[in-house]
Amino acid sequence: MENLISRITINPDVCHGKATVRNMRYPVEMILDLLSSGMGFQEIIEDYPALENEDILASIYYAKNKYNV
Structure with missing residues (x-):
């Protein structure tokens, strides 16, 4: 799991410091919104x-740990 969480970056110069995937302009929040709208991993990719399955898993893992769900 440590490998997954390393895919999540927080950089004040990218997306106003929101948690993003691999320092790209894909906020974790956006990934979670896509999943909650019913999109599957393959549809998102x-x-x-530029996203990988592990990026989506990392976003879920990050949210789970941040919000203790």
């Missing part, structure tokens, strides 16, 4: 080809 098709729409955002």
Whole structure:
């Protein structure tokens, strides 16, 4: 799991310091919104080809640990 969480970065110069995936302009919040809207991993990756399955898993893991859900 440590490998997954290392994919999440917080950089004040990227997306106003929000948690993002691999220092790219893909906020964790956006990934979670896409999942909650019903999109599957493959659909998200098709729409955002720079993302990987592990990025989506890392976003879920980050949210789980941040909000203790």
